[in-house]
Amino acid sequence: MFHPDPSAPATPPRIAGIADYRRIPAFNVAENARILLRYEFIERRLLRSMAGWLPGVARWEAKFLLGRLVWEDSEHTQTLRTRILELRTSERILDRAPSPNLALVLDELVLADDWREFLTGVAALKRALLAAYQRHLTQTQPLVDQPTVRVLRILIAEETEHIALLDEQIAADGGSNEAERTRLDAWAQRIALLLDAAGGVQGIDPVSYAVRSEDLRTGKKTFRCDYTYALDARFTPQVPRFIAGQAPFGDDAAGVYRSIAMGRFPEMQAAKGIALSIYENDGQPWEYYYLSARHLWDEVRHCAMGQAMLEDQGVDWTRLPHFVGNYHFYASLSPLERAIRLGVIIELAMMENGAKRREVELARKHGLALAETFQDYDWADEVNHVDYARRNIETMMHGDTSALDGMIADINRRYAEFRAPWEAKGDKF
Ligand SMILES: [Fe+2]
Numbered sequence: 001m002f003h004p005d006p007s008a009p010a011t012p013p014r015i016a017g018i019a020d021y022r023r024i025p026a027f028n029v030a031e032n033a034r035i036l037l038r039y040e041f042i043e044r045r046l047l048r049s050m051a052g053w054l055p056g057v058a059r060w061e062a063k064f065l066l067g068r069l070v071w072e073d074s075e076h077t078q079t080l081r082t083r084i085l086e087l088r089t090s091e092r093i094l095d096r097a098p099s100p101n102l103a104l105v106l107d108e109l110v111l112a113d114d115w116r117e118f119l120t121g122v123a124a125l126k127r128a129l130l131a132a133y134q135r136h137l138t139q140t141q142p143l144v145d146q147p148t149v150r151v152l153r154i155l156i157a158e159e160t161e162h163i164a165l166l167d168e169q170i171a172a173d174g175g176s177n178e179a180e181r182t183r184l185d186a187w188a189q190r191i192a193l194l195l196d197a198a199g200g201v202q203g204i205d206p207v208s209y210a211v212r213s214e215d216l217r218t219g220k221k222t223f224r225c226d227y228t229y230a231l232d233a234r235f236t237p238q239v240p241r242f243i244a245g246q247a248p249f250g251d252d253a254a255g256v257y258r259s260i261a262m263g264r265f266p267e268m269q270a271a272k273g274i275a276l277s278i279y280e281n282d283g284q285p286w287e288y289y290y291l292s293a294r295h296l297w298d299e300v301r302h303c304a305m306g307q308a309m310l311e312d313q314g315v316d317w318t319r320l321p322h323f324v325g326n327y328h329f330y331a332s333l334s335p336l337e338r339a340i341r342l343g344v345i346i347e348l349a350m351m352e353n354g355a356k357r358r359e360v361e362l363a364r365k366h367g368l369a370l371a372e373t374f375q376d377y378d379w380a381d382e383v384n385h386v387d388y389a390r391r392n393i394e395t396m397m398h399g400d401t402s403a404l405d406g407m408i409a410d411i412n413r414r415y416a417e418f419r420a421p422w423e424a425k426g427d428k429f
């Protein structure tokens with residue numbers, strides 16, 4: 001016979017681990033979907049704003065962080081969209097701004113005066129988002145809305161980490177002195193007030209602040225992505241050189257290792273080129289931003305691979321000549337041309353000519369374990385990038401790619417022209 005232990009604390013009843021399953025929620029399906037649409041809108045606009053700022057964020061470590069946040073927020077957006085569509089919501093509603101006041105928060109956020117202020121605004125918005133996600137768990141019905149609960153639990157874990165990582169970058173290198181803190185707190189407060197005017201993240205809170213146009217930067221200032229290749233003061237010099245990894249480092253193991261590292265390290269240029277397109281290329285279907293966000297983060301990680309290998313070789317990567325020419329060329333192209341340049345002219349060609357496979361084999365041949373691992377994953381990423389580029393190019397060309405060959409020839413001609421002044425000076429490419 002079963003004898004319950006009278007001294008054991010009573011366990012609340014659960015179904016499949018879900019407690020409180022008879023709770024009456026604060027909102028129904030339609031209201032739930034309406035709130036989730038606001039989260040989706042904030043995550044989507046936030047990732048595009050972070051991409052827009054990535055090229056202009058001088059602090060090297062913050063560029064890496066933004067790359068990761070752009071991708072993870074694209075995953076948040078994607079998973080929210082999937083859930084919203086399950087809640088009797090049509091896909092047509094997904095790409096609209098839920099309210100002009102909420103859109104204004106994102107419009108202002110990007111108009112930060114500098115990168116530290118921008119990161120502060122992002123952290124402020126993420127704090128509000130995190131609080132809303134946590135509150136949502138207490139508002140919804142845990143059994144029937146369990147798929148939303150699961151999504152939010154993942155988002156809560158990641159947003160908590162994002163905020164801590166942003167705070168670390170904001171405080172680093174002079175960001176925590178008192179005058180700077182006061183200035184940054186004022187901007188975080190502005191973002192909080194604008195959210196208040198929008199009824200909070202969820203749009204259901206009482207409004208205590210009315211927006212006054214004289215308090216806004218919108219209308220007085222416009223944001224433009226950085227085309228110069230912003231870098232912090234540690235990095236000198238910048239050189240316009242276009243292709244890395246070609247320098248004569250020798251064909252022994254040490255030379256090959258240096259050459260592989262120098263091939264990956266300048267890939268921040270590719271990441272920055274994609275970042276420009278994510279921000280500047282308005283009106284594309286969601287899939288375009290979703291694929292581009294992943295492509296961006298992969299290229300940021302490829303650069304990080306180079307950094308890790310240089311560190312492994314005892315090289316101070318801040319003292320290396322920093323190649324910027326490819327970014328300047330990307331900046332001169334349209335979003336479609338950038339996708340063709342990176343995805344077809346570079347990445348598809350490397351797949352077809354076996355360059356990516358050879359890099360793995362070369363590292364293996366010389367017993368370079370870390371380089372072999374990195375190149376193996378780099379190759380795996382690049383296979384996906386060719387697919388992302390094909391899909392994004394088809395989207396941008398509205399399914400008719402008959403002009404593609406002509407565009408490839410034109411981009412190649414312009415690239416040769418772009419390099420010509422440096423080549424004339426005897427610079428090796
Ligand atoms: Fe890459």
Ligand SMILES: [Fe+2]
Nearest residue numbers: 347381382385
């Ligand atoms: Fe790539």
